Amino acid sequence: MTALSPDGQELDRYITALAAGDREALAALYQRTSSAVYSFALSLCRHTQDAEDVLQDTYLQAALAAERYVPQGRPMAWLLTIARNAALSRLRLRQRTAPLEEVDWEPTVTDEDRLVLESLLAGLGEQERQIVALHAVAGLKHREIGELLGLPLATVLSKYSRALKKLRAYLREEVAHGA
Amino acid sequence: MEHEELERRIAQAAGHAVPDILDKILSAYDEQQKGEIIVMERPKRKKIWIAPLAAMAAVLALCVGLLGYNGQGRSVVMLDVNPSVALTVNSRERVTEARGLNQEGIAVLEGMDLKGTELGVAVNAVIGSMLQKGYVSELQNAVLVSVTDKDAGKAAQLQTQVSEAISGLFAGARLEGAVLSQSVADTEELEQLARSLNVSPGKAALISDMVGQDISLEPEALAPLSIHEIALISQSRHLAGSVTQNGTASDRAYIGQERAKEIALAHAGVAAGDVMSWEIDLDSDHGVMVYEVEFSTGIAEYEYDINARTGEIVEYKVDRHPNAPGTTPVTPPAAGYIGEDAAKAAALAAAGVRESETDFCNVHMDYDDGRPEKYEVEFTAKGVRYKYDIDLTTGAVLSQKAETTGGGTVPPTAPPVTAPVDPPASGLIGEDAAKAAALKDAGVQESDVRWCTVQLDYDDGRPEKYEVDFEAGGMEYEYKIAPTTGAVLSKEMEQSDVPTGNYITADAAKEIALAHAGLTASQIREYEVNLDTDDGIVKYVIEFESGIYDYEYEIDAVTGAILEYEIDD
Numbered sequence A: 001m002t003a004l005s006p007d008g009q010e011l012d013r014y015i016t017a018l019a020a021g022d023r024e025a026l027a028a029l030y031q032r033t034s035s036a037v038y039s040f041a042l043s044l045c046r047h048t049q050d051a052e053d054v055l056q057d058t059y060l061q062a063a064l065a066a067e068r069y070v071p072q073g074r075p076m077a078w079l080l081t082i083a084r085n086a087a088l089s090r091l092r093l094r095q096r097t098a099p100l101e102e103v104d105w106e107p108t109v110t111d112e113d114r115l116v117l118e119s120l121l122a123g124l125g126e127q128e129r130q131i132v133a134l135h136a137v138a139g140l141k142h143r144e145i146g147e148l149l150g151l152p153l154a155t156v157l158s159k160y161s162r163a164l165k166k167l168r169a170y171l172r173e174e175v176a177h178g179a
Numbered sequence B: 001m002e003h004e005e006l007e008r009r010i011a012q013a014a015g016h017a018v019p020d021i022l023d024k025i026l027s028a029y030d031e032q033q034k035g036e037i038i039v040m041e042r043p044k045r046k047k048i049w050i051a052p053l054a055a056m057a058a059v060l061a062l063c064v065g066l067l068g069y070n071g072q073g074r075s076v077v078m079l080d081v082n083p084s085v086a087l088t089v090n091s092r093e094r095v096t097e098a099r100g101l102n103q104e105g106i107a108v109l110e111g112m113d114l115k116g117t118e119l120g121v122a123v124n125a126v127i128g129s130m131l132q133k134g135y136v137s138e139l140q141n142a143v144l145v146s147v148t149d150k151d152a153g154k155a156a157q158l159q160t161q162v163s164e165a166i167s168g169l170f171a172g173a174r175l176e177g178a179v180l181s182q183s184v185a186d187t188e189e190l191e192q193l194a195r196s197l198n199v200s201p202g203k204a205a206l207i208s209d210m211v212g213q214d215i216s217l218e219p220e221a222l223a224p225l226s227i228h229e230i231a232l233i234s235q236s237r238h239l240a241g242s243v244t245q246n247g248t249a250s251d252r253a254y255i256g257q258e259r260a261k262e263i264a265l266a267h268a269g270v271a272a273g274d275v276m277s278w279e280i281d282l283d284s285d286h287g288v289m290v291y292e293v294e295f296s297t298g299i300a301e302y303e304y305d306i307n308a309r310t311g312e313i314v315e316y317k318v319d320r321h322p323n324a325p326g327t328t329p330v331t332p333p334a335a336g337y338i339g340e341d342a343a344k345a346a347a348l349a350a351a352g353v354r355e356s357e358t359d360f361c362n363v364h365m366d367y368d369d370g371r372p373e374k375y376e377v378e379f380t381a382k383g384v385r386y387k388y389d390i391d392l393t394t395g396a397v398l399s400q401k402a403e404t405t406g407g408g409t410v411p412p413t414a415p416p417v418t419a420p421v422d423p424p425a426s427g428l429i430g431e432d433a434a435k436a437a438a439l440k441d442a443g444v445q446e447s448d449v450r451w452c453t454v455q456l457d458y459d460d461g462r463p464e465k466y467e468v469d470f471e472a473g474g475m476e477y478e479y480k481i482a483p484t485t486g487a488v489l490s491k492e493m494e495q496s497d498v499p500t501g502n503y504i505t506a507d508a509a510k511e512i513a514l515a516h517a518g519l520t521a522s523q524i525r526e527y528e529v530n531l532d533t534d535d536g537i538v539k540y541v542i543e544f545e546s547g548i549y550d551y552e553y554e555i556d557a558v559t560g561a562i563l564e565y566e567i568d569d
Helices: A006-019 A023-045 A048-068 A076-094 A112-121 A124-136 A143-148 A153-176 B004-017 B022-033 B054-065 B103-109 B119-132 B154-174 B188-197 B201-213 B229-238 B257-269 B340-351 B431-444 B506-519
Strands: B075-081 B084-089 B097-102 B141-148 B180-182 B243-244 B278-287 B288-296 B301-309 B314-320 B357-367 B373-379 B384-390 B397-404 B448-457 B462-472 B474-482 B488-496 B525-534 B537-546 B548-554 B562-567
Touching: A006 A023, A006 A048, A006 A076, A006 B257, A023 A048, A023 A076, A023 A124, A023 B004, A023 B022, A048 A076, A048 B022, A048 B243, A076 A143, A076 B103, A076 B188, A112 A124, A112 B022, A124 A143, A124 A153, A124 B004, A143 A153, B004 B373, B022 B103, B054 B075, B075 B119, B075 B201, B075 B506, B084 B103, B084 B119, B097 B103, B097 B119, B103 B119, B119 B154, B141 B154, B141 B201, B141 B229, B154 B180, B154 B243, B180 B201, B180 B229, B188 B201, B201 B229, B257 B278, B257 B301, B257 B314, B340 B357, B340 B373, B340 B384, B340 B397, B431 B448, B431 B462, B431 B474, B431 B488, B448 B506, B448 B525, B506 B525, B506 B537, B506 B548, B506 B562
Parallel strands: B141 B180
Antiparallel strands: B075 B084, B075 B141, B084 B097, B180 B243, B278 B288, B288 B301, B301 B314, B314 B488, B357 B373, B373 B384, B384 B397, B448 B462, B462 B474, B474 B488, B525 B537, B537 B548, B548 B562
């Protein structure tokens, strides 16, 4: 096991405090991790409202599960596993992923952001999206992504590099078309 | 744009896109802390749910009340149907918390306030709600009761009491159902399994119990099923394990084993009298309940997956015995194999890789028709993934494959060992005849074929078989045809996951790819075509080789647009 990164230790502390019923720890955990959880949820649901629901489900589930959390320096992987399960229950409820057109971005999203997000959603396959969200946003190591998604390391590596290649091409094309 | 720059932009966009719902989460958290049932984002109904089986409730409450349960601490009773509900009770058998463990479980508890009620009343209310909401019915009627308590004796007692009470409720509602029950230890491993399967700890314990008895079952395939479906699978395989079962899960919604057998025989054109051995089990295939019908005759082995509700053939596979129609029994050579270590050494030597350079290495013996066929050695080193097939007795490299995993470069010295050195030109029936033989056997007209790939496969430099893959009538077929006689060596069929639609032909897609590559049909070899669906886009995946290059195209099957291409040397 690799040494704890400062981030990991900090998050471990929040989760431990959350287990003891510390409300502030939940807020701190949310602030440090919500963009990772959200982007992963979005990569699974492809629907902003669903992803928002998953975001809420994830932190409430995390609060319930915190007492069983064993700190081992991998709090992100733990949190994202909860997020994944929350997203899968939502999707099962819906039976399938929602159509892509209903995208309703936050006002904080710039034109450039929108371009990047929409290329992620439209230009990549499901696993590619998840892998990119988990690595580029959540900062998970490829090996951890493999464990989370049940994929061999080699597959994660090749899909990741392929996904970035695709994204670059997609963005180039979008810019060329003056999108 | 560099990798890092792109990653930075993605992270920034994600940071901007996340909605600020912290306040909403904190207030939901406060509710959750009060120990109330949380029903996310649904207004709570004022009405308190009244059990339709109120009379039963009184009896049940009495039963549970008689437990003489002196416990310090608490027990948890989990009820799984497909909805999962967990009731935590204190030493006085009063519910301190009622929680839906999945969305359906939350729906079942909707509008109920069970806090402070007696366990018996609560169980009655929960099962009553499941009946009312249709989760428990005549055709879907198995419940799993799982009890956790530090005191094993108490857990067992509670398990019996609650399951007997539910059997009573079933009888009262004139349902013939099964109540499965177990005591489970609340361990971290179980919690982890439950989380990874996305099921309750109780259901996870049941699944792990079954998989422990029958290794052909897969936890992931069982997880999405209802307890009723899981109970049927367990019954059909006569599994016992540590789970107690009262009553029988009804398979009235299914066609039954006999009918499944008839369907398979009729399709295979085999008379019941010619069958030498049978095996029929229920299983699930991508969440669909199927009868797995396996049988063998003197000529071949057959495997069918038949949809248990509709009788539709979901998948089948036929393997001719290698010596058929002769009668020579196949006896596996007992000794003379070089062993896994030697196979590994042979593969590493062929790749020019030292064992210390490998990230992981996996060796196993590969079987064909139950007989050892070859060693398969897989390893990665310096960013390249290698796969070798090694001869069992001589250690010779039968085939090899190397691909980059993103970082590395595939070494140029990887000549295909099995390349046909001198393929005999005569005696082969040819690709057209092989295709015709496969279509004829499948009863498919040429005009109904959406795409078709024919390839001559070599083994040790000699033509071994034609592989004919095609799709027609919503089914995908894989045939292996004898190269000189045109006889069907084996066949497989499964439902295609490509939706029906108006697609360009495979030949048109091939022309588009060839035009893009600037090649003519005569300049390419190893041509393969496949129709695939990804995120709702149906596309042809076309691969071929020309000169030293490998080409791969993805072509939109509706518009003919080139979605992606790759050319590698």
